[in-house]
Amino acid sequence: MTDTSAKSSAALENASGAKRVNVALGDRSYDIHIASGLLSLAGGLIKPILKQQRVFIVTDENVAKVHLGTLKAGLATQNIEAFEVVLPAGEATKCFAVLESTIDQLMAQGADRNDVVIALGGGVIGDLTGLVAGLLKRGMRFVQVPTTLLAQVDSSVGGKTAINSKIGKNLVGLFNQPEMVIADQDVLQTLPVRELRAGLAEVIKYGLIDDLSFFEYIELNAEKLNAASPEALAEAVRVSCESKARIVSEDETERGKRALLNLGHTFAHALERANGFGPALLHGEAVGCGMAMAMRYSQALGLCSGQEADRAEKGILALGLETDVRKLAGGPYEANALLEHMMHDKKAEQGKLTLILAKGIGQSYIEKQVDVEHLLAFLKTETAV
Template identity: 85%
Template sequence: MVQNSAKQVTVALGERSYDIHIAAGLLSRAGELIKPILKQQRVFIVTDENVAKTHLETLQNGLVQENIESFVEILPPGEATKCYSILESTIDALMAQGADRNDVVLAFGGGVIGDLTGLVAGLLKRGMRFVQVPTTLLSQVDSSVGGKTAINSKMGKNLIGLFNQPEMVIADQDVLQTLPVRELCAGLAEVIKYGLIDDPDFFEFIEQNAEKLNAADPDTLAEAVRVSCEAKARIVSEDETERGKRALLNLGHTFAHALERANGFGPALLHGEAVGTGMAMAYRYSKAIDLCSGQDVTRAEKAIAALGLETDVRNLAGGPYEANALLEHMMHDKKTEQGRLTLILAKGIGQSYIEKNVDADNLLVFLNSETAD
């Protein structure tokens, strides 16, 4: 078991505020944490096959200790699970088990399960409460916090969804020790993002501790999770529904979502892997339009690469990628308004900003340079 002290971060949203619990051994204490919010001594767990094999028994034992019954729906792993058909079948499965508005659903898995389950909870009988129990680094530092829930459509990523805040987030640090190296690296993309957005001190911490983070050092990871959650909680508290500052959290994501869409949301490319390349692309594009110095671009690229992530789209899994197709996918991004594309760009390390008037022709020239052999 990881030997790190318990930490708690609050997402301040008035009456809908909630806590993020960060510590080792929290799955075993899940019943204790969840019991105060239950109106009925049962919960509904939505998870995937991989998480179920490794961690479901621990979670259920933690619930049994508080006499909490659990019903489990196990889904296929992978981004393709975030689709209409599985959204429908999951809602039907919960209703068949008698789920009602007094019940609580546990989203037990990575970002895919968290996004899908949050949407299920928001829709089923006009709204059930739910708890995020993230099991990947990416979901602990990003997708489980802030209330964004969604599925993908053929038009793009996360286009069908709603804002639905959880009752709490339970981030057990022990589960990070069972992550495959690839999943760990994917999560580190969302960690370094917070440094690149507006926290140069945290960026420097990541530079200095890249080796420990790659080795899943428990104390270093726990600190990275804490700082990341505090950063996201602060931004979400200021701008819950992404009308302003919260868009900064999408640094690199417009590029990344286009890469994922071009890959058909297939298993060859994980979300965090796409984000790592997407952030490097955002910095290079910022340099291309004379916003960011070459020195800062090089520093960002080196730090991203040090976390085991690819920075060159030509070497990215799932390719080759084509410039015109990427631009078309980017134009379907949620931040596009009246045909005008918004990107999160950077004036330097920790100096990201929202650019709402991106020149599509200029961007296409850049994408051609990025994808050319």
């Protein structure tokens, strides 16, 4: 453990059920702190990495109303001055215009390369802020403070930062690892049910990728997870973060195994793009349906049994997520349009589409030779009314 990590970890002594997961990336390694009450302890966690006794917080209007005051109070205990930029909530915030305005606001407040930016919010704020930090004055350090389940188990970990373009989701971005991730479990108790379920889609993903035992844990604890049981959620966050940390440590820039983390996402991003990234369809809702589609397509290709695909779908349904694209919010969805959006996916290379498919639960793999005509026929079946 580095001296900075040791000092930050000392701040966790008073936290309830504190856990620490390390993302091992050499000199860019960092810790994910998981516990209740961390917003109030944020000053002690962050102070060891500061060169100046101030931070710049980027958040959104919804999160600011609930959590900004608590975070600022936690920073004030260590005499850390906090400036803030409050943005509109929603996926539409991940765009060039807001990227530019956020950078301008931070510079107007005096932010420089010796400062630290804090991303306080869900995946949208985390993705945008990480990109802002990577670009502003050729790079500032930043800290992820995820306030949604989805962000705690997925988007805040691993250094992917991006905004959307008119062509597709997350197409403009860079890899920029945070200094640390502060996952306060108390904030999950304030989540609307819909946001909680959207996050559970990313949780069950880790079981479907390569961890059958975790999938079985989710099957057994679906009711507790849906009820936001603190114990069940804390365990889900821990295992999910450990899974992602392991994969990111092996393949930081997604040249190989890390692509498995996109199980269902090529379908999901197409659904989101067809919906214009509108509020009718949350990212996690699209991922839940997308993973079910990926399992059904794997079955259609003869890769996995119908029993395995059905079991996966039932597991997703048990978390309150829709798995039938014909019933999915934001529709109706059309096969040809979905295929076109899928062809703009980041994993597509030289006009060829890559999908994450599965030979069974916990047996996902990367398929780079997708038969587009066969996929279109599958999509037509999926969207037929």
